[in-house]
Amino acid sequence: MGNGRxxxxxxxxxxxxxxxxxxxxxxxxxxxxxxxQGTTLNLYYAPEDTFQKVVDNCNAQAxxxxxxxxxxxxxxxxxxxxxxxxxxxxxxxxxxxxxLDVTWVPEFAEAGWAEEWTGANRAKAEAGVLxxxxxxxxxxxxxxxxxxxxxxxxLWYDDRITPQPPxxxxxxxxxxxxxxxxxKPHNILFTGAQYEGLVVIYNTLVASxxxxxxxxxxxxxxxxxxxxxxxxxxxxxxxxxxTDPSLTNxxxxxxxxAFQRGNGAFQLNWPFVYASFADEQPQDLPHxxxxxxxxxxxxVPARTTIGGYDLAVSSTSQHKPEAFEAAxxxxxxxxxxxxxxxxxxxxxxxxxxxxxxxxxxxKPVDPDNNPSMATAYPMRxxxxxxxxxxxxxxxxxxxQSLSTxxxxxxxxxxxxxxxKTADELRSRLTDALNSKGVIP
Amino acid sequence: xSTVEDVxxxxxxxxKPGKPxxxxxxxxxxxxxxxxxxxxxxxxxxxxxYPIVYSIWLSxxxxxxxxxxxxxxxGLANYAAVLSDSYWWTAFAxxxxxxIISVAxxxxxxxxxxxxxxxxxxxxxxxxxxxxxxxxIVTVVAAFSWYYAWTPDTGYLAxxxxxxxxxxxxxxxxxxxxxxxxxxxxxxxxxxxxxAGLALVPDDLLxxxxxxxxxxxxxxxxxxxxxxxxxILVALLFRTLDAFRIFDNIYVLTSGQNNTSSxxxxxxxxxxxxxxxxxxxxxxxxxxxxxxxxxxxFIKLFGTAAPGSDQGGKR
Numbered sequence: 198m199g200n201g202r203x204x205x206x207x208x209x210x211x212x213x214x215x216x217x218x219x220x221x222x223x224x225x226x227x228x229x230x231x232x233x234q235g236t237t238l239n240l241y242y243a244p245e246d247t248f249q250k251v252v253d254n255c256n257a258q259a260x261x262x263x264x265x266x267x268x269x270x271x272x273x274x275x276x277x278x279x280x281x282x283x284x285x286x287x288x289x290x291x292x293x294x295x296x297l298d299v300t301w302v303p304e305f306a307e308a309g310w311a312e313e314w315t316g317a318n319r320a321k322a323e324a325g326v327l328x329x330x331x332x333x334x335x336x337x338x339x340x341x342x343x344x345x346x347x348x349x350x351x352l353w354y355d356d357r358i359t360p361q362p363p364x365x366x367x368x369x370x371x372x373x374x375x376x377x378x379x380x381k382p383h384n385i386l387f388t389g390a391q392y393e394g395l396v397v398i399y400n401t402l403v404a405s406x407x408x409x410x411x412x413x414x415x416x417x418x419x420x421x422x423x424x425x426x427x428x429x430x431x432x433x434x435x436x437x438x439x440t441d442p443s444l445t446n447x448x449x450x451x452x453x454x455a456f457q458r459g460n461g462a463f464q465l466n467w468p469f470v471y472a473s474f475a476d477e478q479p480q481d482l483p484h485x486x487x488x489x490x491x492x493x494x495x496x497v498p499a500r501t502t503i504g505g506y507d508l509a510v511s512s513t514s515q516h517k518p519e520a521f522e523a524a525x526x527x528x529x530x531x532x533x534x535x536x537x538x539x540x541x542x543x544x545x546x547x548x549x550x551x552x553x554x555x556x557x558x559x560k561p562v563d564p565d566n567n568p569s570m571a572t573a574y575p576m577r578x579x580x581x582x583x584x585x586x587x588x589x590x591x592x593x594x595x596x597q598s599l600s601t602x603x604x605x606x607x608x609x610x611x612x613x614x615x616x617k618t619a620d621e622l623r624s625r626l627t628d629a630l631n632s633k634g635v636i637p
Numbered sequence: 638x639s640t641v642e643d644v645x646x647x648x649x650x651x652x653k654p655g656k657p658x659x660x661x662x663x664x665x666x667x668x669x670x671x672x673x674x675x676x677x678x679x680x681x682x683x684x685x686x687y688p689i690v691y692s693i694w695l696s697x698x699x700x701x702x703x704x705x706x707x708x709x710x711x712g713l714a715n716y717a718a719v720l721s722d723s724y725w726w727t728a729f730a731x732x733x734x735x736x737i738i739s740v741a742x743x744x745x746x747x748x749x750x751x752x753x754x755x756x757x758x759x760x761x762x763x764x765x766x767x768x769x770x771x772x773x774i775v776t777v778v779a780a781f782s783w784y785y786a787w788t789p790d791t792g793y794l795a796x797x798x799x800x801x802x803x804x805x806x807x808x809x810x811x812x813x814x815x816x817x818x819x820x821x822x823x824x825x826x827x828x829x830x831x832x833a834g835l836a837l838v839p840d841d842l843l844x845x846x847x848x849x850x851x852x853x854x855x856x857x858x859x860x861x862x863x864x865x866x867x868x869i870l871v872a873l874l875f876r877t878l879d880a881f882r883i884f885d886n887i888y889v890l891t892s893g894q895n896n897t898s899s900x901x902x903x904x905x906x907x908x909x910x911x912x913x914x915x916x917x918x919x920x921x922x923x924x925x926x927x928x929x930x931x932x933x934x935f936i937k938l939f940g941t942a943a944p945g946s947d948q949g950g951k952r
Contacts, residue, residue, distance in 0.1 A: 275910065282912060286702055308703050308912075391894040443789060443803035445894070454790075594703040598911050605724075608894065609806075628718075632701035632913050635722040635920075636906055637898060 236263040236516050238523050242296030243277055243506065244269045247539040254535075255526035263519040265294070265527070274298050274393070278597070285310040285513060292511040293520040294527070297342055299333035299505050299589075300596045303415065306341040307594035311509040314340040318521045325530075329587035330545035334507045336592065337414075342507035344545035345528040346536060349503050349583040350397070351487045351576065353456065353464040353471075358382055362488035366402075366430050369463055369491050373439035376462050384461035385434060386452045389444035391608035396590070396600045397502045398465065399607060402427035404500035404588030405493040410603075410626070415593035418626045425619045430493065432613040445609045465490065467504065468576060472541055487576045489583045500588040505545065538573035543580055550581040598629040598636045605637040689925065695918035702912035715919040725903065725920070732899040735812065736880040739819040743876060744869075746820065747827030754828065755835045772825040780889035783818045787890075808895045815897065818886045823879070827872055834868025835861070874935040878928055900924055 242248065252267045259265075270277040281295055285308070297305060305311040314322050322343035323331060334342040354362055358381060363369035369385060376383035388394025403410055408423015434440065441447065441455055449466060453473055456464040464470065474485050490499035508524040510517055526532065533544040538556060555562040555569040564572040574580065591599060602625045606618060628634025659667075699711045719725050750768055757764045771779070786794040789803050804810035838861050846856045862869070884901040891897045893906070904924060908917020 279909060282702070286912075304703050308705060392892075443806060446788075446803050446806040598913070601906060601911070632699060632704060632707070632915070633718055635719055635724045635903070635916060636911050636913075637724045637728075637893065637903065 235261060236519055238263050238265045238293040238514075238516060238520055239268055239291050240265050240294040240296070240523075240527070241268045241270055241277075241281055241292055242294075242508075243274075244272055245536065245540050245542070248536065250539075251527055251532045251535060254532060255523055258526055259519075259523070263516065263523060265523050270296065281305075282308075282310075285511065288513055290513050290515055293514040293516060294524050295509045295511055296345070297507045297509050299330070299347075299503065299507060300600070302334055302342050302507055302509065303336040303592050304594040304596060305509060306336040306339070310512055311341045312512050312514070312517060312521075314343065314510075314521070318525065321525050322528075325546045325548055327545055327547050327584050327587075329503050329584055329589055330505060330507075332589045332592070333503070333505070336594075342509040343524055343528050345506045345508050346533065346542035347503050347505035347545040347584060348467055348543055349501050349580055349587060350401070350465055350467050350490065351501075351579055351583065352490055353466060353485065353487050354462060355382075355481075355484050356486045357484050358462050362486070363463075363491050365492045365495050366434065370434055370437055370439060373462055374437060377439060382459050382462050383439055384441050384455070385439050385463045385465070386441060386447070386455050386461040387444075387465040388448055388452055389435065389440065389610060390446050390448050390451075391604045392448065393600050393604065394448055395604045395607055395610070397504070399427060399431060399603060400590050401490060401500065401502045401588060402430055402493060404502070405490070405497070406430075407494075407497070410622075411591040411593060411599075411630075415591060416630070418623050418630065420619050420623045420626070424622075425615050426493065428607075428613050428615040428618050431607065431610045432615060435610040435613075468543065468574075468580060469541055471576060487579050489579055498586055499583075500586050501583045502590055503584065503587045505542070534570065538568045538570065541573075543574070543577075543584075550577055550584075593630065595630050595632065598632075599626055601636045602626060602629050602634075692918040692921055692925075695914050696922045698915050700914040700918075702914065711915070715915050716923075719916060719919050719923065724898075725900075727896050728898045728900050728903045731812070731897060732881060732883065732901075735816060735819070735883060735899065736877060739816045739823075740873065740876050740880050742816070742820050743824050743827045744873065746824045747831050747872070750824060750828035751831035751835055754832055768828065769825045771822050772829075774822070776822060776885045777889055779822055780818055780886045783814065783886075784890050787814055805891055806895065808897070811891045811895055811897050815883075815886050815890055818890065819880065819883065822886075823876060827876055830868060830872035830875070831865070834865035834872070837868065838864045870935060870939050874932065877931055877935070881928060881931065882924070900927075 240252065249267055252265050256264050270280055277296070278298065278301055281292070281297075282305075284292055285305075295305070295311065297311070302311070306313075319340050322334070322340060326344050327347065330344040330347040334340055334344050352362055358376065359372060363372050373383045373385050387398050389398075400410070403424045406423035406426040408421050408425075408427060409419040410424055411417065412419050435444065441460060443451070447455070449469075452464060452466050453470045455461055456466075456470070457474060457478060471485070471487070475482050478485075490501045492499045508528055510520040510524060514520050528545075530544075530546055530548065533546055534549055534552065535556065536542050537544045537549065544550075549570055552570050555567040555572075557567050560567050562569050562572060570577060590596065593599065603622065606622050606625060607613065625634060629636060696715055697710060697712060698708060699714075700708050754761070754765050754768065784805070786792040787799070787805050789795045789799070795804060799810075804814060842860050842864070843856055846860050851859065882901050883899050884905065887893060887897060887899050887902050888905075893899075893902045898906075900920065901924065904917055904920040907913050907920060911917065
């Protein structure tokens with residue numbers, strides 16, 4: 198009995214002490230790591246090949262006041278968002294600067310995860326930024342992020358097949374049908390899989406038709422005549438036999454590969470396809486041409502959906518002033534230019550589209566070793582033209598749900614019944630905005 | 638799933654009527670026994686009970702991480718929303734279909750494999766090891782290899798069997814591929830459980846049946862299957878519960894496109910991706926209830942015994 202009692206009194210506290218001891222030891226190690234050298238700023242950002250160089254530049258500029266650590270997020274956008282959302286929802290204090298896809302800013306702002314930009318920081322973050330990208334960083338009239346880079350899709354074609362790019366979607370479909378009849382490569386290639394890529398195409402069509410999916414404040418669903426017209430076009434292009442058989446499985450890179458295999462006459466895709474084409478088929482490069490998106494209505498220029506990344510400061514950050522400063526450095530004009538020519542991410546600063554000085558201004562321009570915006574972006578005028586007239590995806594905290602619902606309802610695009618699909622979208626999106634409905 | 642059984646077995650031991658005349662020493666011993674298993678019981682409650690209760694609580698609220706100001710108690714509104722939604726029922730039907738078809742195929746193949754492994758005379762160890770390899774491969778890795786195999790251009794299966802089409806973009810072919818991936822992966826597990834059951838069949842019985850003139854098929858149906866019944870039911874219960882929660886194969890192969898989403902996929906989309914804790918928790922509670930019903934049917938109606946219990950029948 199004495200034994201038993203001794204056992205039950207003695208052991209549990211001992212175990213508890215052991216567990217606590219181990220815990221404190223680990224905690225001690227962790228804090229020791231972070232407090233070793235000045236202020237550490239944790240940047241969570243998508244993998245970008247040469248971005249470490251930009252981080253190093255900013256660390257050098259900070260001269261020891263802080264040190265940015267580049268934590269590479271996953272490759273997939275969904276995974277990046279989840280990683281950050283999970284940490285922020287749990288109040289992780291180790292996040293300082295967040296790389297947000299342009300569609301996430303309202304969500305992170307509304308959830309209270311991103312700090313508002315005010316005063317001098319706001320002025321610096323807004324200076325010289327193109328209006329489209331800037332809109333993606335704002336929510337409810339407040340600025341929650343600094344634009345890092347933007348992106349916009351173009352129409353790519355082979356001038357041996359179609360010497361002139363089509364001006365409208367109607368022209369493009371007709372041209373594809375004629376090419377098909379003539380037995381030539383004829384497909385119109387775009388991202389038709391059930392995912393964000395399909396939403397991007399649809400949003401471009403809606404904006405080009407002058408329509409709206411949501412109201413401008415993002416609080417209610419509109420789905421007007423323009424949105425229905427966009428459905429009609431999507432239906433027509435996918436049911437005229439001028440798209441790839443695996444259209445509903447195609448994401449950006451599948452589209453690029455299909456075009457390079459000679460499986461299409463037109464490709465709607467981001468500018469990254471140019472670098473890949475130059476790498477893989479240099480002999481055909483002189484014929485690989487680009488243009489802004491075809492219009493919906495003749496005479497009304499297309500409005501293309503923009504992509505890109507914004508940098509936000511986490512509301513859980515322990516070093517907010519330094520984080521704002523560091524974020525501004527990471528997206529400064531000089532660094533945006535570096536990322537643009539080295540990593541192919543188009544800048545959000547207007548001035549860089551007319552900048553002709555090479556990376557190292559003291560040496561002459563050399564496409565391989567000392568590129569300038571002009572050598573790295575032969576298509577920069579088209580990008581700039583598209584950006585000046587760009588469309589932004591609906592700004593709402595519920596964008597993720599909206600996107601899931603839209604891509605589901607639109608899939609497969611050949612089964613769209615414009616009026617019915619529009620009604621379904623209207624009721625589904627209203628539910629999603631009110632966090633009521635089920636997303637598929 | 639194990640929680641279902643914990644809940645049903647726990648009261649049995651706790652409510653055991655105490656015998657009147659217990660010596661002081663016996664009572665102290667019993668108290669010590671309780672104290673010794675208390676930490677384990679508390680940990681079990683904390684890690685299984687708390688999340689379940691919390692998700693039930695969440696399912697009664699409008700709670701969306703993106704709209705923290707709009708959190709409110711809504712009663713059963715989330716259940717009404719989910720249960721009246723066509724997306725949910727499509728996913729439910731898909732999951733049920735996948736479960737029934739894949740478990741049925743697995744049972745037949747698993748039995749064949751078990752018989753082969755049981756009867757193998759040469760290289761028995763090698764045969765067993767080889768047949769278990771698919772079960773040892775991480776599901777996601779296997780799913781990716783199926784994905785590439787069935788994608789045109791990169792895939793040997795798509796190129797040889799599917800001609801010029803992309804089977805993973807069509808409804809029925811993608812379901813068939815998902816089932817194939819499931820069956821390939823978990824048949825060995827089924828075979829393993831069934832082989833344990835085969836070991837229960839006494840050789841004498843089979844010999845006696847043979848003496849009576851029963852042919853191979855009759856011996857299998859009339860002698861082996863009845864003796865193996867407990868093992869078969871346990872194998873079916875495990876696989877059914879597992880198959881109902883299917884997630885990774887679908888996530889990799891189709892990500893739920895073309896109505897191939899399962900209830901787990903949809904819960905993930907609402908809860909984790911959509912950050913909608915209310916609707917997502919409602920779905921997970923509904924999955925929990927379904928799993929409990931499946932377990933109940935197997936245990937109470939078919940008389941599946943939990944492994945390790947002495948009685949091979951109803952309790």
